[in-house]
Amino acid sequence: MLAYARDSFLFSRPGCPRAGWRLPMTMEAPELNALLLRVAGNRDRAAFAALFSHFAPRVKAYLLRLGAPSASAEDLAQESLLNLWRKAHLFDPAKASAATWLFTIARNLRIDAIRRERRPELEPDDFSPEGEAGPDDALVWADNEVRLRAALRGLPPDQIQVIELSFFADKPHSQIAGELGIPLGTVKSRLRLAMARLKRALGEAE
Amino acid sequence: MIRHHPDEGLLLAYAGGATDEATSLIVATHMGYCGTCRAQAAKLEAIGGGLLQDLTPVPMSSRALDSILARLDAAPVFERRAPSLSRDGTPNVLRRYIGGDLDQVRWRRVNANVSYKTLFRRGPVTARLLRGVAGAETGPHRHQGAEYTLVLKGGFADVTGRYGPGDLQMMEGDMRHNPVADPGEDCINLAVTRGSLKFESLSHRILAPLFGF
Numbered sequence: 001m002l003a004y005a006r007d008s009f010l011f012s013r014p015g016c017p018r019a020g021w022r023l024p025m026t027m028e029a030p031e032l033n034a035l036l037l038r039v040a041g042n043r044d045r046a047a048f049a050a051l052f053s054h055f056a057p058r059v060k061a062y063l064l065r066l067g068a069p070s071a072s073a074e075d076l077a078q079e080s081l082l083n084l085w086r087k088a089h090l091f092d093p094a095k096a097s098a099a100t101w102l103f104t105i106a107r108n109l110r111i112d113a114i115r116r117e118r119r120p121e122l123e124p125d126d127f128s129p130e131g132e133a134g135p136d137d138a139l140v141w142a143d144n145e146v147r148l149r150a151a152l153r154g155l156p157p158d159q160i161q162v163i164e165l166s167f168f169a170d171k172p173h174s175q176i177a178g179e180l181g182i183p184l185g186t187v188k189s190r191l192r193l194a195m196a197r198l199k200r201a202l203g204e205a206e
Numbered sequence: 207m208i209r210h211h212p213d214e215g216l217l218l219a220y221a222g223g224a225t226d227e228a229t230s231l232i233v234a235t236h237m238g239y240c241g242t243c244r245a246q247a248a249k250l251e252a253i254g255g256g257l258l259q260d261l262t263p264v265p266m267s268s269r270a271l272d273s274i275l276a277r278l279d280a281a282p283v284f285e286r287r288a289p290s291l292s293r294d295g296t297p298n299v300l301r302r303y304i305g306g307d308l309d310q311v312r313w314r315r316v317n318a319n320v321s322y323k324t325l326f327r328r329g330p331v332t333a334r335l336l337r338g339v340a341g342a343e344t345g346p347h348r349h350q351g352a353e354y355t356l357v358l359k360g361g362f363a364d365v366t367g368r369y370g371p372g373d374l375q376m377m378e379g380d381m382r383h384n385p386v387a388d389p390g391e392d393c394i395n396l397a398v399t400r401g402s403l404k405f406e407s408l409s410h411r412i413l414a415p416l417f418g419f
Contacts (some may be wrong), residue, residue, distance in 0.1 A: 045275065052271055055262030064264060074267060078274055095248065102253025107223035107254065117225070119330065120231040123286065126298040127238050130371065132208065134241025138248035149256040166215075166222035167254055172229075173215045174352065174378070184271040184378070190216050195214055198253070 027054050029145040032098040040088040051098070052081050059106045068114060076113055082107040093137070096119045097145045115170070140202055151201030159194035162187050208240045209289035209371040212354075217243060221250035228326070228333035231303060232354050232374065239372025246377040259272060292348025295371070296358055300396065304335070308359060310395055313337055320344055336395045338362060338387035346384040350401035353377045362386060 025036075032054065039048035053182060056077045063073035083105050108119040151189055152160065165176045177184040207388045212220070212233055237244045279369040292298065293307050303325045304311060313321035313335075319342040325333040330351075338344055340360065354376055361370040364385040369375055377383075387393035 005207045039303040045278065048278070049271060049275065051240065053273060055258075056266045056270060058258050058261050060266060061264040062258055062263040065261070073264075074270070076267065080271060081274060082277060082281055083284070085278055086281050090284065090286065096251065097255050099259045103258045104251055106258075111223055117227040119230070120227065120234045120299050120303070122234045122237050122297065122299050128292075128295045128297050128372070130295050131239045131297070132241045134243075134245035136245070138245040138252070141252040145252070145256055145259065148252060149260055152253065152256055152260070153312040163218070163253065164257065166218045166224050167257055168222075170224050172224060172226075172352075173219060191215050191218060 026142055029097045029099065029143075033093045036084070036088060036098045036101075037093065039085060042093055048081075048085055055084075055099070055102055055103050056081050059102065062103075062106060062168075066110065066114075066170055068110070076106070076109055079113075080109055083109065094142070096142050099145065100142065107145055112166065123149060128196065137204060140204070147202060150197065151198050154201070155194055155197060159190050159197070162190045207355045208236075208242070210241065210369060210375055211243055211366065212236060212374050213279065213376060214246075215321075216354075216376065218250050218253075219246055221247050221254060226331050227328055228331045229354065230340070231300065231325075231333055232356050232396055232398045233291055235300045235358075236356055236372065236374045238299060241298065242365045256415050294359070300358075303333070308335075311335060317345070318342075322371050331400050336397050338385070338393040340392050341389040342387055344385045346382060346386075348380065348382045349377055349399070351378075353381075353400065356396045356399045358394045358396060360391045361388040362395070 027050075032051065035051050036045075038044040039051065059080045060073045060077040063076050064070065069078065081100065082100055087105070091098070095101075096104075108121070111117055122149045152163070155163070161180075162173075162176070165171070166173075169176060171179075171188040173187050174184055177187045180187070216225070216229075216233065220230055226235065232331045233243075233247075237247060290298065290301070292301055293308050294309065296304070296308055301307065304323075311323050313323055315321045319339045321337045325335065327333075335358075336355075338360075354374060355369070356374045357369045359371060361368065361373075362385045363369070364383040366375065366377075366383070370388075
């Protein structure tokens with residue numbers, strides 16, 4: 001069994017800090033997006049410092065959750081924020097929130113540095129000429145980070161567990177199923193239920 | 207019109223960064239054809255952003271901010287690679303692994319009907335291009351472990367359905383099939399396999415290991 005249920009973010013929310021840990025001012029998506037746009041537009045160092053203070057400790061926590069040793073988690077968090085500075089002009093708030101955009105940067109850096117693999121990614125202009133256009137509903141998710149997070153916190157533990165494992169376990173679902181001692185079909189049905197609830201919470205028709 | 211997509215679990219693993227390189231490549235290439243999955247993957251990445259926001263922060267060292275501020279001026283601005291135009295509709299994310307267009311691939315023959323080109327191998331997982339002669343059978347074979355097949359050109363059909371450009375076939379667990387390429391043009395696929403293929407005919411069983419299957 002994995003220790004994730006106990007270690008889940010449900011039980012380690014910023015709202016219930018450990019003793020001695022002073023909770024930093026929490027910033028939400030509109031403010032974070034605005035700061036990132038200031039970095040993009042004016043190379044604004046004060047805006048960057050504010051983003052660093054907010055995000056670097058979260059990126060470090062993310063890397064630690066994935067099993068990175070403390071020193072590399074610190075280094076990779078630094079590199080992630082340096083990449084935020086270098087790529088800020090590519091940030092598009094119509095496609096993703098600052099947190100989501102930085103998450104993809106940290107995810108790819110980790111794969112590169114710790115797994116020593118490349119991360120093949122579709123670039124924005126890299127569609128097949130025949131590739132069909134997608135629906136615009138992803139925008140609703142980008143614009144409603146607070147609602148999405150509330151919906152994630154409202155998921156039953158067995159559903160949030162399989163979602164978190166996709167982000168924090170670095171393993172294919174077949175292996176996750178094996179370690180949880182449940183059939184792959186159960187992992188998949190929990191994921192489907194979780195996604196249906198998230199879609200409902202974000203006002204999407206099923 | 208794309209009819210066969212990666213399932214929610216595979217897309218989530220891709221968005222979360224849990225898929226290996228070959229599996230990421232086939233999902234990303236599928237998204238080059240499929241706007242629905244591009245939008246879906248963007249939503250799943252938003253879950254990653256939400257989880258990141260809600261993680262309990264772990265303090266950085268006291269010098270971290272000063273040391274990164276000192277590096278900013280020397281850090282080169284990231285330039286996006288200029289997309290080179292594909293002549294055959296293959297997304298660039300795959301063309302970078304092929305090193306060009308599909309008509310520049312140097313194929314190796316398995317038999318009269320099937321040839322292949324290995325793109326790369328990481329541990330037990332292999333990414334290859336497979337080419338089936340128009341209208342011909344591959345020959346019955348079994349798969350052990352997950353296999354994903356993405357049609358790039360032409361099409362094929364087997365017991366599970368018909369597949370055209372952009373369609374992704376997911377097979378998990380032990381499965382036997384005998385895909386037949388559509389008539390008209392050769393069928394070219396990107397295939398990601400874990401473990402080996404087991405051909406049922408004797409000649410295939412002898413040849414397959416020689417050709418790196």
